[in-house]
Amino acid sequence: MHSSRPTSNPQRILVVDDQSDVRDALRLLLKAAGYIPIGAASPQEAIARLQTESIEAVLADMNFSIDTTSGSEGLELIKQLNEHWPGLPVIAMTAWASIDLAVEAMRCGAVDFIEKPWQNARVLSVLKGNLDLTRSQREAKKMSAANALLLSEGEFGFIARSSTMQRAVDDLRRVVDSDAAILLLGENGTGKSLLAQLVHHWSARRSQPFVKVDIGSLAPNLLETELFGHSKGAYTDARQERVGRFELADEGTLFLDEIANLPFEQQPKLLRAIEDGEFERVGSSKTQKVDVRIITATNANLDAMVSSGRFRQDLLYRLNTFQITIPPLRERRDDILPLARHYLAGACKRYRRTVPELDSDAQRVLCNYAWPGNVRELAHVMERAALFASGSTLSAFDLRLQQAVVPEDSDLGEVTLEQAEKIVMKRSLERHRWNLQRSADELGITRQALYRRLGKYSLRKDDAED
Numbered sequence: 001m002h003s004s005r006p007t008s009n010p011q012r013i014l015v016v017d018d019q020s021d022v023r024d025a026l027r028l029l030l031k032a033a034g035y036i037p038i039g040a041a042s043p044q045e046a047i048a049r050l051q052t053e054s055i056e057a058v059l060a061d062m063n064f065s066i067d068t069t070s071g072s073e074g075l076e077l078i079k080q081l082n083e084h085w086p087g088l089p090v091i092a093m094t095a096w097a098s099i100d101l102a103v104e105a106m107r108c109g110a111v112d113f114i115e116k117p118w119q120n121a122r123v124l125s126v127l128k129g130n131l132d133l134t135r136s137q138r139e140a141k142k143m144s145a146a147n148a149l150l151l152s153e154g155e156f157g158f159i160a161r162s163s164t165m166q167r168a169v170d171d172l173r174r175v176v177d178s179d180a181a182i183l184l185l186g187e188n189g190t191g192k193s194l195l196a197q198l199v200h201h202w203s204a205r206r207s208q209p210f211v212k213v214d215i216g217s218l219a220p221n222l223l224e225t226e227l228f229g230h231s232k233g234a235y236t237d238a239r240q241e242r243v244g245r246f247e248l249a250d251e252g253t254l255f256l257d258e259i260a261n262l263p264f265e266q267q268p269k270l271l272r273a274i275e276d277g278e279f280e281r282v283g284s285s286k287t288q289k290v291d292v293r294i295i296t297a298t299n300a301n302l303d304a305m306v307s308s309g310r311f312r313q314d315l316l317y318r319l320n321t322f323q324i325t326i327p328p329l330r331e332r333r334d335d336i337l338p339l340a341r342h343y344l345a346g347a348c349k350r351y352r353r354t355v356p357e358l359d360s361d362a363q364r365v366l367c368n369y370a371w372p373g374n375v376r377e378l379a380h381v382m383e384r385a386a387l388f389a390s391g392s393t394l395s396a397f398d399l400r401l402q403q404a405v406v407p408e409d410s411d412l413g414e415v416t417l418e419q420a421e422k423i424v425m426k427r428s429l430e431r432h433r434w435n436l437q438r439s440a441d442e443l444g445i446t447r448q449a450l451y452r453r454l455g456k457y458s459l460r461k462d463d464a465e466d
């Protein structure tokens with residue numbers, strides 16, 4: 001049927017709407033963005049299409065008869081799609097101001113909603129975000145089937161080989177079903193957000209929404225609206241009601257990242273929302289009630305912030321019912337190579353390259369590096385290395401790691417000046433493939449001075465090819 005599909009496999013998107021002008025407009029938009037749009041004028045036609053064709057996502061209107069506005073036909077369609085095609089992302093299209101319907105659509109299993117008239121950029125970003133998520137979930141599932149080594153490994157591409165990380169995961173698994181608030185501490189890039197997602201996925205709330213708010217990236221004046229929503233007319237430019245993240249997360253999990261950035265004045269409102277599940281939208285006196293599980297994360301020292309009066313103690317007590325520190329990568333070196341191979345394989349797949357083996361030098365460099373940016377940095381390094389690598393092995397040089405290697409069993413803080421000099425020299429020599437002149441130039445010393453230090457530190461090139 002689809003014999004001449006291009007190799008890049010454009011994704012097929014079903015647009016379900018009874019209005020042909022809506023279908024046409026979305027068809028043009030999707031086509032221009034590289035998708036294959038497929039139209040269906042009714043829920044029945046949508047189902048018939050799904051039974052005979054492979055479809056990657058659905059954009060579904062909520063009303064199909066001219067005289068109805070309840071959205072019940074759309075909700076019924078979403079339920080059916082969820083039941084018969086689980087994992088297929090369905091995005092609901094609702095009229096402006098029908099917030100309740102949007103929330104209801106998400107409860108019935110829609111992954112997101114788009115308000116009509118829509119903004120093209122939003123349609124495309126919601127669609128892409130959900131297609132990416134579905135793909136990574138599908139891949140994670142495949143991986144976990146292939147890798148029955150560890151219970152948690154593979155879900156969302158999550159890797160935990162080290163005993164430290166295994167313990168952290170075991171502890172988290174023990175509290176997932178308690179609904180207790182969880183505070184994830186740890187340096188940037190250690191995997192706090194990924195773990196928050198996993199906790200939700202492991203919990204009984206998994207079929208309900210997982211909603212993330214990055215407190216650190218929001219301007220303080222937008223934060224309240226983002227969390228709690230606003231009523232129509234709350235601000236001069238608030239022409240429509242807006243549902244907040246708390247409401248969207250109802251019955252699911254709300255993940256508040258970078259919680260230490262929550263301004264002090266806004267902390268009481270969050271405290272009440274967490275304690276009683278109650279709040280008001282900005283500009284409204286009507287109290288909303290929700291049931292959400294709260295997970296928060298930060299790399300800051302909240303205890304110190306409480307002591308210095310920047311974070312409320314009562315709020316901290318509400319957030320840290322269960323508190324866990326995710327160790328930095330340099331303290332769980334057994335995770336480094338499995339993670340490196342995982343990210344290398346992923347990048348090679350994307351760039352359509354065969355996955356190279358890490359040679360022994362590359363493995364040593366990876367294991368000894370301090371990883372200040374943790375897993376995020378490792379993922380970037382492997383992505384870049386996938387581009388530089390040629391052939392069936394990946395060398396230390398291909399990694400292009402700029403920072404000094406930390407000697408084994410040594411913290412950066414314990415490195416002496418002499419050790420540091422040796423490390424910097426070694427890195428420079430590796431970077432320049434033992435071209436002494438280039439290294440000397442980079443280090444700002446003469447070639448003779450470099451020679452002298454090679455002797456002093458017993459540095460030599462393992463495999464001669466000068």
Ligand SMILES: Nc1ncnc2c1ncn2[C@@H]1O[C@H](COP(=O)(O)OP(=O)(O)OP(=O)(O)O)[C@@H](O)[C@H]1O
Pocket residue numbers: 157158159160186187188189190191192193194195257297299339375376379
């Ligand atoms: N154990 C792991 N297995 C696989 N991938 C991981 C693991 N931990 C982290 N990652 C990946 O590393 C990147 C950074 O992780 P994440 O965003 O969860 O860190 P974070 O601690 O929330 O960072 P930040 O504090 O900067 O928000 C993500 O792409 C995530 O998928």
